[in-house]
Amino acid sequence: MDNKAHLWRAWWKEQVEPKIPVLHSLQMRLALGYSALIAALLILMNTYPLLMSQNLMFRSQQTALANQAVVITNALTTADQLTPAGVEQSLSQVEDLNVQRILITDGAGLVLYDSQENGVAGKYALTGEVVAALRGNDAFSSAYQDGLFSSRGAWPVMNRNRVVGAVCLYETDGDQGALLGELQRNLRLISVVVCLAVLALFGAFSTFLSRRVRTLLGGIRTVREGEYTHRISMSGHDELAQLAEEFNQLTGRLQVNEEERRRFVSDASHELKTPLASIRLMTDSILQDASIDRETTREFVADISDAADRLIHISQELLELDRLDQGRDLDRRAIDLNEQAEQIGRMLAPLAESAQVTMTLTLGEGCLVRCNDKDAGQIQKNLMENAIKYNVLHGQVDVTTRRVGDQVMLSVADTGVGIPEADMPRIFERFYRVDKSRSRAAGGTGLGLSIVRDAVKRHGGEITVQAGQPAGTIFTVTLPAWTGEGETT
DSSP states (O other): OHHHHHHHHHHIIIIIGGGOGGGGSHHHHHHHHHHHHHHHHHHHHHHHHHHHHHHHHHHHHHHHHHHHHHHHHHHHTTOSSOOHHHHHHHHHTOOOOOOSEEEEEETTSBEEEESSTTOOTTSBOOOHHHHHHHTTOOEEEEEEETTEEEEEEEEEEESSSSEEEEEEEEEEEHHHHHHHHHHHHHHHHHHHHHHHHHHHHHHHHHHHHHHHHHHHHHHHHHHHTTOTTOOOOOOSSSHHHHHHHHHHHHHHHHHHHHHHHHHHHHHHHHHHHHHHHHHHHHHHHHHHOTTOOHHHHHHHHHHHHHHHHHHHHHHHHHHHHHHHHHTOOOOOEEEEHHHHHHHHHHHHHHHHHHTTEEEEEEEOSOOEEEEOHHHHHHHHHHHHHHHHHTOOTTEEEEEEEEEETTEEEEEEEEOSSOOOTTTGGGTTSTTOOSSHHHHHHTTOOSOHHHHHHHHHHHTTOEEEEEEOSSSSEEEEEEEEBOOOTTOOO
16 A cells, blocks of 8 residues: 555656646645635634534523423422322422423333323333433433434432432424524625635735746846846835845845956956966077077076066965955964064065165054954055055155054055045955056056955954055054953954
8 A cells, every 4th residue: 555655656746746837836835725724714613603502502401401300300209109190290280391392200211201192101211311310310412403403301300319210301492493504504605705705815915926926036047047137126015025125136246246256357367368478478489599598598587487476476366365255264363463563574674675665663552453363464564565566766654553442453654656536446456456557567466455455354354545645545454452362263
């Protein structure tokens, strides 16, 4: 049996489901879910009120019959032994008996009295209720069938704590049955109306919801194919409209990233192409010109070495950007910016001397930042090296550190030619140069400031740039200060 069920499920999934994709649709699943819920509600609405009404009627009839039985048993308890004549005499003294049928037996179950003509008087009535009554217990049963409430009960007749007989009462109620039938018909009519209304509302709602979901799916598929300019237009303020807005913002970010990626690939290819072309040209010149002298060959080889160094420098900065993008080596600890500034200042002193630039350090107290050696070093080295390279003869570079609350500020100011205001928003873009010819002559790749920005943001800091007075540029870096040895990353 299990094997047959497995084969059936396998056949359904392979043959039926692929041909009926609607089974997997959100609208179909909502329809099935709502149908099950509506069915459960309709069943509950058509059963619970009826059951409660039936139980109420049964309890009402039980109470009424019990009251009648009390009157009859009280009239019969005076006799030590029940006889047909004695029963009739006792009943004749009882008034207001409103019961459809009265049946009285002796202690052995023999029927002594039956109010129904052509009844069972003189016969034994050993029904379940009578047997229970002869054992000293009250018994009651009821049923609703064909629009009638039928009830019967039996109660023992006691004399000196001894069961001497039983009283069995029968009652039917067609009027209450008709009311219950009318209630049942009304509930069915209400159920049909409610079902049609709910189905109409559900159809409208599911169509509306499915259309919006299909719009989202269509947009996702379009963007998945690479169309990052696609936007979804969805009215309203519900969750799906908010999702569409978030989707539009996401695709906008993807579009920006894609444009940056393409520009980055183009710029990187261009930067790598120039030294590679130089190397190719000079090696071809050496190989093709057999009469080239030794001195010229040495010059060509030196140029090739410079081009190779430039390639290595570009590759190292690309790897550094990749490291920052990937978030590797994020071991934050207490870094002394003053100590690093002094080390980098000594390292760049020959470059400053050759460029005839004076560099001064003004270092404040308590300049410990929450960073790591490599990133902090990259930030200071790139800013200080750029300030030297793009300065003027006899220019000045001022490096300042100071603690401001829970932040440490690093300022690198130069007296160079400065940066045009129109270029300032773009100087942190990768491979962007203000003066391309001068940047290449200075050995720049256009990646240094991008590395600085990414390193600063990586550690929760900020970097700003502004024009110096009367000339030059001022870069200001703000990093979180180290507030205690117990800090964790």
